[in-house]
Amino acid sequence: TLHSVDPYQEAKRITDHFNPSLGYVLIAGVGLGYLIEYLLKNTNYSIVVFEHTEEIIKLAKEKRDLNKVLSSSRVKVFYNENDLFDFLDENFIKEFNFYINRQYVSIFPEIYQNFGSRIATYLSKKQINQSTLKRFQKVWLRNIVKNSFFYFDLPGIIDINHNFASKPAIIVGAGPSLTNNIEVLRELQDNVIIISTDTAYLQLVEFNIMPDFIVSVDPQEKNSLYVIGVFTKHHPFLVIDSAVSFLTLINYPLEKIILYDTIFPLYEALNGFWGSKGKLKCGGSVSTTAFDLARFLGCNPVIFVGQDLAFSSFKTHSSLNLLENICLYKTDRFKNFET
Numbered sequence: 001t002l003h004s005v006d007p008y009q010e011a012k013r014i015t016d017h018f019n020p021s022l023g024y025v026l027i028a029g030v031g032l033g034y035l036i037e038y039l040l041k042n043t044n045y046s047i048v049v050f051e052h053t054e055e056i057i058k059l060a061k062e063k064r065d066l067n068k069v070l071s072s073s074r075v076k077v078f079y080n081e082n083d084l085f086d087f088l089d090e091n092f093i094k095e096f097n098f099y100i101n102r103q104y105v106s107i108f109p110e111i112y113q114n115f116g117s118r119i120a121t122y123l124s125k126k127q128i129n130q131s132t133l134k135r136f137q138k139v140w141l142r143n144i145v146k147n148s149f150f151y152f153d154l155p156g157i158i159d160i161n162h163n164f165a166s167k168p169a170i171i172v173g174a175g176p177s178l179t180n181n182i183e184v185l186r187e188l189q190d191n192v193i194i195i196s197t198d199t200a201y202l203q204l205v206e207f208n209i210m211p212d213f214i215v216s217v218d219p220q221e222k223n224s225l226y227v228i229g230v231f232t233k234h235h236p237f238l239v240i241d242s243a244v245s246f247l248t249l250i251n252y253p254l255e256k257i258i259l260y261d262t263i264f265p266l267y268e269a270l271n272g273f274w275g276s277k278g279k280l281k282c283g284g285s286v287s288t289t290a291f292d293l294a295r296f297l298g299c300n301p302v303i304f305v306g307q308d309l310a311f312s313s314f315k316t317h318s319s320l321n322l323l324e325n326i327c328l329y330k331t332d333r334f335k336n337f338e339t
Contacts, residue, residue: 008038010035011034011035011037015039015042018097023044023045024045024046024047024048024093024095024096025045025046025047025048025096025098026048026049026096027048027049027050027099027101028050028099028104028115029050029051029101030051030101031103032063035101036049036069036075037066037069040072040075046076047072047075047076048078048093049075049077050078050081051077051078051079052079052111052112053079054079057070085122098119100112100115139220140219140264140267143219143244143245143246144243144262144264146246147249148274150249150254150257151271151273151274151277152274153254154257154259155258156258156276156277156278157258157259157278157296158276158277158278159277162297164298165297165298165299165300166298166299166300167193167299167300168191168301168303169192169193169195169303170188170194170305171195171197171287171291171302171307172185172196172197172200172211172305173197173199173285173304173307174197174199174200174309174317174318175306175307175318176306176313176317176318177306177308177312177318178200178203178306179203181305181306182207185209186209189209193212193213193294193297194209194211195211195212195213195215195290195293196211196213196236196290197214197215197216197285197286198227198286199286200306201226202226202229202230203319205232210234213236213238213239213290213293214227215286215289215293216239216240217240217244217286217289218244219244219245220245221247223244224244224245224247227248227252228248228251235252237257237258238256238258239258239259239280239293240260241260241262242260242261242262242267242277243262243264243267260279260280278296280292280293287304287307291304314338
């Protein structure tokens with residue numbers, strides 16, 4: 001039921017629709033391996049395979065001799081979507097031919113029915129990340145050169161020893177609705193792990209709420225104000241992108257700084273000298289990275305506050321946001337805040 005009467009002819013028909021200028025093919029669903037075998041014999045594609053369970057491959061090997069096919073240096077097999085996406089990221093693979101074994105969609109709809117849209121979302125996010133890289137590449141390059149002095153001594157997220165697994169965490173963003181929830185946060189602060197974005201930190205301090213972690217991503221120097229512009233006796237742990245502004249590193253207590261690896265290619269090429277700090281997902285806003293820190297720490301449940309970054313009530317951020325206040329100060333009749 002997995003293949004037509006002539007599976008090699010079927011494999012040829014599928015392959016004829018691929019773009020030969022792309023070096024990779026992503027196949028979702030191994031089946032009995034005929035398509036992979038055909039691609040190895042008749043093309044030069046590198047083949048990435050997603051199969052949701054190893055059991056199917058074991059069954060396929062009982063029916064056919066697939067050891068040589070699946071052990072080829074041109075074939076990579078993944079059983080977990082995150083591992084698949086990590087491989088695509090690490091090898092800078094942003095374009096590929098794609099095929100879902102259509103029988104898998106019928107047999108395992110909960111896994112494969114929306115697999116194509118998840119791939120499309122991944123590629124869209126990767127395109128955004130590429131645009132971000134292009135926009136900030138000079139800033140990142142400058143920061144990596146300046147910050148490299150600190151990389152050898154500062155710990156990474158992989159060095160954190162903790163007992164936060166299965167403990168509740170609150171991700172605090174700086175959306176306008178944060179003001180509505182600030183009193184509840186103050187009541188809860190001794191019973192939850194508070195992970196604040198850098199943009200929300202000042203408001204928490206003003207209401208006598210001390211987060212456990214601050215997360216900072218943006219490489220621009222003006223963003224350092226969110227962290228170093230807040231005056232307090234006690235400092236939370238600051239989890240930062242390794243290519244964050246140099247001003248942050250030299251003005252925040254070093255014993256409270258924890259790094260994670262930046263996505264900038266130069267850093268990835270050189271980090272063998274100082275070792276991996278650990279990776280966090282990024283994209284969209286700093287809240288994305290704060291959430292991935294909670295996931296990395298094993299927190300459960302994860303609760304979101306102040307995520308309405310949608311110009312709610314004619315505000316981009318909650319009150320006391322430093323950069324919004326600077327923008328408001330600069331407005332006049334001809335250049336108002338809305339524009």
